[in-house]
């Protein structure tokens with residue numbers, strides 16, 4: 633059997649929480665603020681924050697695994713095969729896949745990180761950079777050169793535990 637509640641009890645409870653938070657904020661301003669006055673003030677994200685995805689073009693083998701695994705279908709990849717000279721005289725001609733296009737549409741991306749997780753060749757990394765908002769939706773599509781530029785902002789991995 634449920635206990636009957638007084639009319640307006642929920643409202644009073646909510647007001648009590650609001651009042652308590654207001655007093656705490658007045659006593660110690662800054663400590664309880666949940667927001668900052670962006671862009672005048674900026675928060676420093678943690679090093680492993682999911683800000684933007686960086687691409688290492690050299691490491692990418694155009695395997696398409698990231699594009700096939702992306703739940704939002706917002707990775708667009710095109711490539712072609714190129715013949716490379718043999719490593720040593722008399723060796724076989726090598727065939728290497730080369731990227732023609734690698735775009736990520738951040739207007740669709742939901743920052744799940746699946747693409748970074750599934751890449752078998754360590755070609756995708758998270759960078760904590762987050763300042764890339766645009767006025768036009770179409771400008772949220774980052775091409776492979778822009779994704780490569782983000783690589784410089786990827787933090788070093790933490791040292792291995794001994």
Ligand code: SF4
Nearest residue numbers: 702741742744745747
């Ligand atoms: S983070 Fe998720 S949604 Fe965004 S590109 Fe990668 S797999 Fe797709």
Ligand code: SF4
Nearest residue numbers: 692693695696698751
């Ligand atoms: S999974 Fe990695 S190697 Fe394969 S296409 Fe994506 S970024 Fe390139």
